[in-house]
Amino acid sequence: MISRDEILANLDGYDAKKAKIGVVASHSALDTCDGATSEGFKTVAICQKGREATFDKYFKKYYNADGSIYRGVVDETVILDKFNGILDPKVQEKMMKDNILFIPNRSFVSYCGIDAVENDFKVPMVGSRNLLRSEERGDEKDYYWILDKANLPAPKKVEKPEDIDNVGLTIVKVHHKQKKLERGFFTAKSYEQFCQKSEELIKDGVIDENFLESARMEQYIIGPVFNLDFFYSPLEEKGSKLELLGIDWRFESSLDGFCRLPGKQQVELENDGILPEYTVCGHNSATLRESLLDKAFELAEKYVEATKKYYDPGIIGPFCLQTCVDKDLHFHIYDVAPRIGGGTNVHMAVGHPYGNSLWRREMSTGRRLAMEVRKAIEQGRLDEIIT
Ligand SMILES: Nc1ncnc2c1ncn2[C@@H]1O[C@H](COP(=O)(O)OP(=O)(O)O)[C@@H](O)[C@H]1O
Ligand SMILES: [Mg+2]
Structure with a gap:
């Protein structure tokens, strides 16, 4: 892992007044660029050739003669053959010369690989570099490990199919x-059904024959x-450092299509060997009944504490606790994103309901991130939010 000192030394070479916000152009990049724009930053989207149009054309930023923004959220694009071209030392040098503060998202880690993110990517990053690995399911100290240490409720692990x-x-x-x-997710209510469904999915080429080796059940x-889209601010000194900004949930294909069919038809499809898949393709917004909010904050406080204890310096900025609520109104955390969530675009520009109410203006996750960066620059405290 690159030491924090090395990254802070790179930050020393920055002209903070000219800082730009940079991001891999996928996942939640539009929200990041939109929020950065609202807070007065120039934005740079690192694109992959063939996937650049959204950023390079449709959301490109244009200015009026008086310098005000005419339209758009992306000032500059860097178009690479592959997303992982961002690891090229020359690309990194250029980003640092350009005073880019980098916002990590899940696409960045997925396309570059966690080892490279930890060891080879030297650009100052807003957030907790070391925590990104906790998302790699099956790693020794993954998020399940943190949840366990923090005494947080997670769905019971099933050790073997039987x-x-x-x-x-x-x-x-x-x-x-x-x-x-x-x-390649699927559900089973018995060992027998597990065998049936997994055979079907192997036959259809959805899962590998050795899938059990890396499966989480x-x-x-x-x-x-x-x-639950939370934000933890190391800089806040008046109010709570922990904020709930908003809540989202996913549209998944083909699962959601199944759910909109009459039950009989669902069974018929399954009998024909057509099983739903879980590919994320959109998000929607939600709120919680108020009596659940205290519980939600309690979960997040415990998570923050555990990251401070076991992942020094702990969580910085946005994180997402992905939960289900059961019939007795108990939360179960099935996943944790230690970075900006994948569903935050749903609150882009309009803001999150809770974030808006807290900050008395439109407060998306992207904007909250940029606001933290702006505050850090103004107070000379960038080193506290960079890793
Ligand atoms: N234990 C669980 N109980 C019920 N639904 C779950 C559970 N774990 C995951 N899901 C469902 O599966 C989806 C994806 O799960 P998740 O663990 O977040 O995988 P990934 O991060 O790879 O998408 C969730 O949005 C949720 O709908
Ligand atoms: Mg998830």
Whole structure:
């Protein structure tokens, strides 16, 4: 892992007054660029050739003669053959010369690989570099490990397929065989059904024959999904350092299409061997009943504490606790994103309901991030939010 001192030494070469916000152009990049624009920053989107149009054309920023913004959120694009071209030392040099403060998102880590993010990417990053690894399911100190240390509720782990008979409905989390970054998830209510479904999915090329080696199996929580978009501010000195900005949930294909069919038709499809897939393709906004908010904050406070204890310096900026709420109104955390969430675009420009109410203006996650950067620059405290 690159030492924080090395990154801070790179930051020393920056002209903070000219700082720009940079991001890999995918995932939540529009929200990041939109928020940075609202806070008066120039933005740079690092694109992959063939996937640049959204950033380079449709959301490109234009200015009026008086310097005010005419339209758009992306000032500059860097178009690389592959996203991981961002690791090229020359590209990194250029980013640092350009005073780019980099916002990590899930695409950045997925396309570059966590080892390179930790060891080879030297650009000052807003957020917690060391925590990004906790998202790699199956790693020694992954987010399940943190949840356990923090005494936070996670769905019960199912050790082996035979145990499904005791636990009941189980979700099996595996990588999609062909769509490498997507999910080959499925559910089973018994060992017998596990065998049937996995055989079907192997036959269809959705999962690999050896899928069990890297599978995570856990109790399926029956209840709605709430992705809690939190923000932790190391800089805040008056109010709480922890903020709830908003809540989102996902549209998944083909699962959501299944859900909109009559039950009989769903069973018929399954009988024909057509099983739903879990590919994320959009998000929506949500709120929680107020009596659940205290509990949500309690979960997040515990998570923050645990990251401080086990992942020095702990979480910085946005993070997302992905939860299901069961019939007795208990939260179960099934995933944690220690960075900007994938669903924050739903609040882009209009702001998050809770974030807006807290800050008395439109406060998306992207804007909150940029606001923290601006504050850090004004107070000469950039070193506290950079790793
Ligand atoms: N234990 C669980 N119980 C019920 N639903 C779950 C559970 N774990 C995951 N899910 C569902 O699967 C989706 C993706 O799960 P997640 O663990 O976040 O995988 P990934 O981060 O790879 O997308 C969630 O949005 C949720 O709908
Ligand atoms: Mg997730």
